[in-house]
Amino acid sequence: MRSKISRSPLGISLQQQQQLGFLGPFNLWMVHLMSVWKLMAHLGDQACGRETASKKRPRVESCTPSSSKACREKERRDKLNDKFMELGALLEPGRPPKTDKAAILVDAVRMVTQLRGEAHKLKDSNLNLQEKIKELKSEKNDLRD
Numbered sequence: 001m002r003s004k005i006s007r008s009p010l011g012i013s014l015q016q017q018q019q020l021g022f023l024g025p026f027n028l029w030m031v032h033l034m035s036v037w038k039l040m041a042h043l044g045d046q047a048c049g050r051e052t053a054s055k056k057r058p059r060v061e062s063c064t065p066s067s068s069k070a071c072r073e074k075e076r077r078d079k080l081n082d083k084f085m086e087l088g089a090l091l092e093p094g095r096p097p098k099t100d101k102a103a104i105l106v107d108a109v110r111m112v113t114q115l116r117g118e119a120h121k122l123k124d125s126n127l128n129l130q131e132k133i134k135e136l137k138s139e140k141n142d143l144r145d
Contacts, residue, residue: 088097088104091111098104 084101084104085097085099087108088099091104091107092098098107
């Protein structure tokens, strides 16, 4: 009997993540970035006509492309609802997606704000490390002289 290994959205086990050093806020940022890339690939497949498996029941398309305004509006609403469901699933992978559009938008705003903050901290950290590298190089050159 095989033991169940929990896997992250990156597709590797938590033990492998720890061995590779996937720890801290950068890990969260990378996990979300990978999820976004997967979503973009999924959307690209749909745009190219390659359908991916869906848990939803197939719709009966009774409208033709040059149909009435009401039919086009229904198609627009259906497409919008599908995107809300995808966004809800992306925000909380592993949990059933929320159906409340307002809650999905609140979560999306929270997530974007959080990721912007983390990106800002990482940029600051990068600048500090670059300055430290310059200082150490200068100190190394002084010691050589």
